[in-house]
Amino acid sequence: MSQRRPTSISDIARAAGVSHPTVSRALNDSPLISAGVRQRIQRLAKNMDYTPNALAQGLRATRSHTIGLVMTSIADPYFSDVVRGIEEVARPAHFSLFLSAAHNDPAQQMAAIETLRRRRVDGVLMASTQLSTQIEEYLAHLGIPTVLVNNETDSESALTNWVVVDDIEGARLATEHLQQLGHNKIGYIGVNNRPRSNRQRTEGYLAALDAAGVASDPCWVAMPAQSGSVLSEAEAEGPTHDARVGRAQMSRMLDAGVSAVLCFNDMVAVGALRCCHELGVSVPGQVSIVGYDDIGLAGYLTPSLTTVRQPGAELGHLAARLLLDLLEGRPVLNHVLSPTLVKRESTAALQPS
Amino acid sequence: MSQRRPTSISDIARAAGVSHPTVSRALNDSPLISAGVRQRIQRLAKNMDYTPNALAQGLRATRSHTIGLVMTSIADPYFSDVVRGIEEVARPAHFSLFLSAAHNDPAQQMAAIETLRRRRVDGVLMASTQLSTQIEEYLAHLGIPTVLVNNETDSESALTNWVVVDDIEGARLATEHLQQLGHNKIGYIGVNNRPRSNRQRTEGYLAALDAAGVASDPCWVAMPAQSGSVLSEAEAEGPTHDARVGRAQMSRMLDAGVSAVLCFNDMVAVGALRCCHELGVSVPGQVSIVGYDDIGLAGYLTPSLTTVRQPGAELGHLAARLLLDLLEGRPVLNHVLSPTLVKRESTAALQPS
DNA sequence: ATAATCCCTGCACACGTGTACATCAGCCTT
DNA sequence: AAGGCTGATGTACACGTGTGCAGGGATTAT
Numbered sequence: 001m002s003q004r005r006p007t008s009i010s011d012i013a014r015a016a017g018v019s020h021p022t023v024s025r026a027l028n029d030s031p032l033i034s035a036g037v038r039q040r041i042q043r044l045a046k047n048m049d050y051t052p053n054a055l056a057q058g059l060r061a062t063r064s065h066t067i068g069l070v071m072t073s074i075a076d077p078y079f080s081d082v083v084r085g086i087e088e089v090a091r092p093a094h095f096s097l098f099l100s101a102a103h104n105d106p107a108q109q110m111a112a113i114e115t116l117r118r119r120r121v122d123g124v125l126m127a128s129t130q131l132s133t134q135i136e137e138y139l140a141h142l143g144i145p146t147v148l149v150n151n152e153t154d155s156e157s158a159l160t161n162w163v164v165v166d167d168i169e170g171a172r173l174a175t176e177h178l179q180q181l182g183h184n185k186i187g188y189i190g191v192n193n194r195p196r197s198n199r200q201r202t203e204g205y206l207a208a209l210d211a212a213g214v215a216s217d218p219c220w221v222a223m224p225a226q227s228g229s230v231l232s233e234a235e236a237e238g239p240t241h242d243a244r245v246g247r248a249q250m251s252r253m254l255d256a257g258v259s260a261v262l263c264f265n266d267m268v269a270v271g272a273l274r275c276c277h278e279l280g281v282s283v284p285g286q287v288s289i290v291g292y293d294d295i296g297l298a299g300y301l302t303p304s305l306t307t308v309r310q311p312g313a314e315l316g317h318l319a320a321r322l323l324l325d326l327l328e329g330r331p332v333l334n335h336v337l338s339p340t341l342v343k344r345e346s347t348a349a350l351q352p353s
Numbered sequence: 354m355s356q357r358r359p360t361s362i363s364d365i366a367r368a369a370g371v372s373h374p375t376v377s378r379a380l381n382d383s384p385l386i387s388a389g390v391r392q393r394i395q396r397l398a399k400n401m402d403y404t405p406n407a408l409a410q411g412l413r414a415t416r417s418h419t420i421g422l423v424m425t426s427i428a429d430p431y432f433s434d435v436v437r438g439i440e441e442v443a444r445p446a447h448f449s450l451f452l453s454a455a456h457n458d459p460a461q462q463m464a465a466i467e468t469l470r471r472r473r474v475d476g477v478l479m480a481s482t483q484l485s486t487q488i489e490e491y492l493a494h495l496g497i498p499t500v501l502v503n504n505e506t507d508s509e510s511a512l513t514n515w516v517v518v519d520d521i522e523g524a525r526l527a528t529e530h531l532q533q534l535g536h537n538k539i540g541y542i543g544v545n546n547r548p549r550s551n552r553q554r555t556e557g558y559l560a561a562l563d564a565a566g567v568a569s570d571p572c573w574v575a576m577p578a579q580s581g582s583v584l585s586e587a588e589a590e591g592p593t594h595d596a597r598v599g600r601a602q603m604s605r606m607l608d609a610g611v612s613a614v615l616c617f618n619d620m621v622a623v624g625a626l627r628c629c630h631e632l633g634v635s636v637p638g639q640v641s642i643v644g645y646d647d648i649g650l651a652g653y654l655t656p657s658l659t660t661v662r663q664p665g666a667e668l669g670h671l672a673a674r675l676l677l678d679l680l681e682g683r684p685v686l687n688h689v690l691s692p693t694l695v696k697r698e699s700t701a702a703l704q705p706s
Numbered sequence: 707a708t709a710a711t712c713c714c715t716g717c718a719c720a721c722g723t724g725t726a727c728a729t730c731a732g733c734c735t736t
Numbered sequence: 737a738a739g740g741c742t743g744a745t746g747t748a749c750a751c752g753t754g755t756g757c758a759g760g761g762a763t764t765a766t
Contacts, residue, residue: 002410004496019747022746024724024725025724034743054473054575056721061723062751070508074433080428097466099422114404117404119449239430247653272648273655296596300596300600300656319605374752375715377755384711385715409721413753414721414754
């Protein structure tokens with residue numbers, strides 16, 4: 001209500017009877033300015049309620065101090081930890097975040113990137129997104145520093161910087177845990193819209209079976225059919241979808257006669273638990289269930305969920321730091337973080353039947 | 354990798370042998386430009402991979418086409434729906450979102466607002482935040498159009514635009530549902546860090562008791578002690594914290610002898626369910642539990658959770674539209690949305706004991 | 707044929723900031 | 737006393753875009 005046009009350094013210059021470069025220098029603590037003038041101008045700036053115009057600064061510096069964040073879905077509970085981690089690093093470095101959701105739709109991804117380019121972001125974080133090679137090449141072509149966070153792209157990427165959690169290791173950990181409890185018929189429930197994670201977790205699961213000398217039965221691996229074409233957007237993603245998958249696939253698992261199941265993530269496990277409850281199958285009495293991610297409520301389910309903990313906040317921290325280092329021209333290293341197993345109530349020793 | 358400096362309209366002008374204003378007009382489809390030149394320049398712009406510089410446009414227009422989003426915690430599962438709703442409206446209107454988290458800390462809130470002001474955002478959305486009068490006055494003083502979304506401020510606010518869900522109504526709905534099931538000893542588990550919602554839900558709960566002619570017992574209302582001073586940040590907020598509250602307070606509820614409990618939100622209910630499980634109390638056999646929000650997994654818990662559905666996405670839609678209307682100078686109306694009751698398995702008729 | 711009109715384009719400037727360069731006063735040195 | 741030096745400030749310009757205004761060429765009207 002007070003001022004329609006914000007005060008600029010020219011306004012301050014006029015009030016102080018100096019030129020605007022002098023004000024600029026004074027506010028930036030340039031050694032060229034005499035102490036007296038500097039102090040007087042800084043006080044004046046405060047009194048006149050001055051705030052620098054970041055648009056002008058960005059234009060002049062051709063650096064906006066801005067980062068674009070592209071993610072599939074804002075609703076994924078695991079992912080909110082990653083965002084928090086990113087924000088905790090970006091904020092103290094005086095970088096602001098542009099938020100955009102792309103819903104795994106290549107067209108929306110492209111549009112999001114185009115918008116970020118128009119905004120002249122200094123860098124981009126692509127999180128949990130399934131990148132088409134077209135988009136990768138476009139990003140590389142633009143030359144915008146980009147860091148991939150747990151990206152879902154398998155192939156050799158044109159984008160060389162990334163931070164991931166080792167999914168093979170995580171699935172292996174979980175499967176070995178079940179084996180140590182005496183289980184040998186172990187199933188896996190996957191998803192179809194996060195190909196890399198799903199493939200690697202499948203791989204870790206199979207590797208553990210193999211190491212134990214168990215032949216893997218195709219019936220032990222279940223995932224929804226590949227929906228080849230367009231997905232109805234609201235239905236085909238997000239936590240509710242994952243839970244639905246778990247619920248639907250769990251009955252197949254029980255038919256296949258497994259005594260333990262590894263789920264793609266905690267929401268799938270929630271659906272699986274739900275299925276067991278509906279069928280009167282006790283967990284972990286009759287079947288053990290393991291999740292993945294360790295989202296906040298995993299410990300509060302009944303039974304509380306044994307799961308593979310992904311260090312989400314740490315992932316966000318590292319990704320943001322990596323990007324900032326990249327922007328400063330510092331040498332950077334990609335990171336592979338290790339997941340850890342969190343043992344809770346949903347897994348137990350195999351009951352002799 | 355390709356171009357260090359993005360192409361500007363001046364570059365295009367040079368290539369086309371015209372002046373940059375001509376290019377500007379041609380790209381903006383100004384009727385002043387002849388059809389031939391316009392087409393030639395537009396083609397040239399596409400070939401030269403031109404993207405307008407939003408910083409320069411914002412500087413020139415003194416409108417950045419940018420909205421600042423201030424929220425307490427990115428991790429709140431209910432809130433992610435609101436953000437999604439906001440994004441779905443802002444994106445097609447070509448507004449970009451600045452994300453900032455303030456963790457209910459007045460200093461961080463002030464810093465976030467200051468940053469948004471530096472960025473010259475056109476408007477601000479404050480979501481689920483507990484505003485101090487100091488911050489309200491500051492926002493009003495700045496004259497940045499602001500819309501409050503489910504804000505936690507009780508007093509008459511200096512900020513006149515808001516969108517809320519009627520919490521009194523929601524709690525009343527839930528309580529009446531329990532009453533219709535025959536319950537008369539009904540408890541309420543609240544929280545201490547969202548004062549307005551908590552107060553209004555308490556109010557709705559008490560109003561329903563009152564309407565049924567039931568004297569409310571103070572023992573039936575439980576919430577964590579007011580943590581007067583600084584909260585250890587990581588512990589005092591977020592879904593995990595809420596679940597912890599529910600688990601801790603639920604045992605008091607059982608001691609108080611209630612047969613049904615209304616919880617502040619679904620995460621509190623998750624904690625309450627957990628407590629019952631640990632104590633061997635069956636839900637809904639011995640006690641009925643109602644949540645609030647209808648977060649994605651509420652339907653997948655065991656038992657699935659009866660809860661009050663908040664239209665999160667709609668809330669986001671309305672808030673964003675309201676802000677955009679405000680920016681266009683159109684007349685605006687505040688909105689009070691009505692919650693709805695979703696009946697599931699966690700509530701049942703009172704068992705004669 | 708001349709003037710009025712219209713259509714298109716260029717020029718100048720503004721948004722707000724920051725920096726290379728010029729300027730100028732004052733002081734020191736020889 | 738004259739020239740060089742240091743220190744503080746002003747001048748000019750750049751970042752990229754958009755718009756008011758002037759102007760020029762072509763067409764039309766008288």
